[in-house]
Amino acid sequence: MASDSSECVFRIHAIILTKDRPSTLARCVNDAIRWVSAEDWITILDDSGDEAAKKVGSSAATAASDRLANVSYVRASCLHELLAHANNESPLCWQLKTAPRDIAPLRNLELLLSIALPAQTTILIDDDIHSFDLQSSYDCMEHYARATSGTILGAGIGGITELDTLTRLSDAMSELEDTSGLCVESLFRARPRIELKSNQVASAGYLAFRLPHENLFAFPPGYNEDWLWCLLHGEAGTAKIEHAHQTVIHRPPEIRRSTSDDIQFELYGDLVLDCMSRMPGSSPMEILRSLRDVEIEESLLPRARVEALMLQQQRLESLRPNPGMLELLEQHGLSILRDLLRSGELDADGHGLLRRWCGDAIRKHESFAETMQDPATNALMKQAVEEGKL
Numbered sequence: 001m002a003s004d005s006s007e008c009v010f011r012i013h014a015i016i017l018t019k020d021r022p023s024t025l026a027r028c029v030n031d032a033i034r035w036v037s038a039e040d041w042i043t044i045l046d047d048s049g050d051e052a053a054k055k056v057g058s059s060a061a062t063a064a065s066d067r068l069a070n071v072s073y074v075r076a077s078c079l080h081e082l083l084a085h086a087n088n089e090s091p092l093c094w095q096l097k098t099a100p101r102d103i104a105p106l107r108n109l110e111l112l113l114s115i116a117l118p119a120q121t122t123i124l125i126d127d128d129i130h131s132f133d134l135q136s137s138y139d140c141m142e143h144y145a146r147a148t149s150g151t152i153l154g155a156g157i158g159g160i161t162e163l164d165t166l167t168r169l170s171d172a173m174s175e176l177e178d179t180s181g182l183c184v185e186s187l188f189r190a191r192p193r194i195e196l197k198s199n200q201v202a203s204a205g206y207l208a209f210r211l212p213h214e215n216l217f218a219f220p221p222g223y224n225e226d227w228l229w230c231l232l233h234g235e236a237g238t239a240k241i242e243h244a245h246q247t248v249i250h251r252p253p254e255i256r257r258s259t260s261d262d263i264q265f266e267l268y269g270d271l272v273l274d275c276m277s278r279m280p281g282s283s284p285m286e287i288l289r290s291l292r293d294v295e296i297e298e299s300l301l302p303r304a305r306v307e308a309l310m311l312q313q314q315r316l317e318s319l320r321p322n323p324g325m326l327e328l329l330e331q332h333g334l335s336i337l338r339d340l341l342r343s344g345e346l347d348a349d350g351h352g353l354l355r356r357w358c359g360d361a362i363r364k365h366e367s368f369a370e371t372m373q374d375p376a377t378n379a380l381m382k383q384a385v386e387e388g389k390l
Contacts, residue, residue, distance in 0.1 A: 116381035154202025223269025
């Protein structure tokens with residue numbers, strides 16, 4: 001990724017984000033290495049804790065051994081410490097999470113790595129993605145990038161759904177209306193669907209981009225950071241959002257059993273996304289500023305969405321599906337959603353939440369823009385990648 005192709009050092013820079021899953025990472029790295037040569041680079045960005053990082057680093061080294069590929073292993077905590085140290089030991093605004101599951105700071109580290117090690121095409125990959133083809137993504141980017149100054153390229157996601165708890169439960173109920181003889185994997189499988197804004201979003205589970213540095217905008221905080229990032233770039237015209245015919249497989253070691261905090265994190269992130277999908281603007285910052293005062297439709301509020309799901313559940317129960325399948329729905333979030341509805345915890349002021357989120361997103365982008373434009377930061381990131389070469 002670079003503003004001028006003459007600046008590019010490599011053809012592909014694949015950045016794999018991992019945490020606490022050495023065997024899952026090994027599968028992903030083995031898939032990636034199949035498609036790269038000396039013209040390419042793979043960076044493994046590890047967000048594991050200290051103990052798990054030893055196993056993850058060892059797994060990365062084993063997967064990268066005896067190959068011609070350039071592979072580096074860097075720990076996210078070390079990069080964050082480097083940046084804080086350069087800021088007089090204080091974390092920068094954009095480095096702060098809004099919740100434990102907020103991975104926007106990690107996504108923004110990926111953007112900094114893409115600048116430090118520029119390539120014609122940068123590809124972001126989560127460790128639980130496999131069966132991808134980096135060469136196909138590069139070729140597809142070459143095709144689309146001829147017609148635009150900036151391109152974000154998504155892929156189809158198969159395997160286990162990566163969508164929010166409420167949506168996966170709704171999809172599972174629809175499936176149970178047709179058949180009750182399902183296992184948990186097929187109940188929560190990814191399903192083809194028409195996404196927002198004529199498919200103008202893409203999952204950063206597997207996402208390629210080619211963007212001028214000056215057009216890069218920070219991944220926004222909270223849930224849906226990847227879809228929001230695509231909307232901000234696409235609606236502002238700083239990038240064309242495209243989708244390859246390639247379908248990759250999302251296969252985590254286990255299916256998430258969401259907590260109450262998880263579900264509220266998702267519901268309020270979905271509210272931001274739904275509101276932003278209706279916002280035109282000439283720049284990402286203008287979109288964020290306008291979003292602060294948007295009118296929120298009642299149907300978009302968390303309580304209304306959960307009430308609609310409960311009606312869907314009542315219709316499903318009238319069909320007398322397999323009791324075991326209903327119990328799986330309860331275990332994977334339905335009982336928690338019901339409790340949240342009864343307790344009134346979903347009655348938060350939507351406008352207040354949206355205004356606070358917009359203010360946070362604006363501050364974090366301004367902070368990230370300063371970091372991104374700092375030559376010293378670029379040098380630190382580049383040094384970390386080179387020192388981490390396996």
